[in-house]
Amino acid sequence: MAPQSPSSARAALFDVDGTLVDSNYLHVRAWQRAFREIGHDVDAWRVHRAIGLDSSLLLESLLGDDADSLGDRAKDLHMTYYLGARDSMRPLAGARELVRELHGRGVQVVLATSASEEELDVLREVLSVDSCIAHTTSAADVDRAKPDPGVIRAAMDRSSTSGETAVMVGDAVWDAEAASRAGVTFVGLLSGGISRAELEAAGAEAVFEDAQDLLDRLDSSPLARLLSL
Amino acid sequence: MAPQSPSSARAALFDVDGTLVDSNYLHVRAWQRAFREIGHDVDAWRVHRAIGLDSSLLLESLLGDDADSLGDRAKDLHMTYYLGARDSMRPLAGARELVRELHGRGVQVVLATSASEEELDVLREVLSVDSCIAHTTSAADVDRAKPDPGVIRAAMDRSSTSGETAVMVGDAVWDAEAASRAGVTFVGLLSGGISRAELEAAGAEAVFEDAQDLLDRLDSSPLARLLSL
Structure with a gap:
């Protein structure tokens, strides 16, 4: 109807x-892996609380001054890891x-x-x-x-x-x-x-x-x- | 001193x-994988809220009546997956x-x-x-x-x-x-x-x-x- x-x-x-x-907890994991790969250890709870936020704001809040130089690489890595978790969704x-x-x-x-x-x-x-x-x-x-x-x-x-x-x-x-x-x-x-x-x-x-x-x-x-x- | x-x-x-x-978010993932393997899909947020609880209570609250018959297998699988995440801790x-x-x-x-x-x-x-x-x-x-x-x-x-x-x-x-x-x-x-x-x-x-x-x-x-x- x-x-x-x-x-x-x-x-x-x-x-x-x-x-x-x-999928939120899969996003947390994908972002953590991405951040680690660019040299940033970000605690899981902080990532969790930023999920759903505009990605540029997420990157600013979690990477600080490095968001400009490293943010695009982090986004690409996140997407690769996140889509790689397809079977868990x-x-x-x-x-x-x-x-x-x-x-x-x-x-x-x-x-x-x-x-x-x-x-x-x-x-x-x-x-x-x-x-x-x-x-x-x-x-x-x-x-x-x-x-x-x-x-x-x-x-x-x-x-x-x-x-x-x-x-x-x-x-x-x-x-x-x-x-x-x-x-x-x-x-x-x-x-x-x-x-x-x-x-x-x-x-x-x-x-x-x-x-x-x-x-x-x-x-x-x-x-x-x-x-x- | x-x-x-x-x-x-x-x-x-x-x-x-x-x-x-x-390690909480690693525990969530390890329990989810374990539960899925014994035929139970449990949403991540429910697992998260049970982390830190005595494992028999965790199993009762998340598996219900199946905790008795499947709980030990779930615990073993969880431990295997959790310890396998050692490099992420x-x-x-x-x-x-x-x-x-x-x-x-x-x-x-x-x-x-x-x-x-x-x-x-x-x-x-x-x-x-x-x-x-x-x-x-x-x-x-x-x-x-x-x-x-x-x-x-x-x-x-x-x-x-x-x-x-x-x-x-x-x-x-x-x-x-x-x-x-x-x-x-x-x-x-x-x-x-x-x-x-x-x-x-x-x-x-x-x-x-x-x-x-x-x-x-x-x-x-x-x-x-x-x-x-």
């Missing part, structure tokens, strides 16, 4: 890493089922990520719910990733929705900040490994354990608003 | 994984320096862990501050690991300290709970990837980013009490 008319357009905007696919609990349920109830599912096209192809293959995804964004759509609101705005443009007819679901503080700047309600999930208190402090209207928990309590969640539009 | 007499005995009890060595920022400083100021440094002897050997080799470590505990000393207070009590017995003359430093909610049950002040570090709010809620008197941050602010931390005894 698809939206009947532009006036009924409504969308759930999803971050992908740590929200739909269990799995959808998070309930991710596929939640996407299917929203699609079935007439809500556009939009992947609002700044992953590269290559990464996004892998993530979509892992998810295997392509027929239920209305739109996607990728690195090609935005100059700067989260917490810049550009990704969210692109996702809303594409789905013909607004702050009244869209809800963003993500696992990172950066998702919450981007949603807030774009004027969209944010629902946080713990499945990326970031705590409830941090997601709430960053503006989450509600926090669920994972996609399965959100699906189980969908009708009392902030997404219920979309279902009744 | 060693304590002058039993009356001046004082000790800093340290958890090791995630507190002194950057590094001390956390400031860990060595903090241990050396406390030792130099007459505080016994005790590794209060329930790691196996084999794991502990690897962790000590990674840390490379053996001459500054007064005592250790390991799996051989306790029937059940954290949050059971047995590990902390063994560490206090060995260092001839009490709740008045010891402070526990760790990164996990389980460290905080074990310390609380043993009647010892707990100082939390964020370096294991668990949030400030969770550590505080579990009873941390103070929370620092990592060993380096604690070292930088040692004289205004709960450890200052030990230094002035």
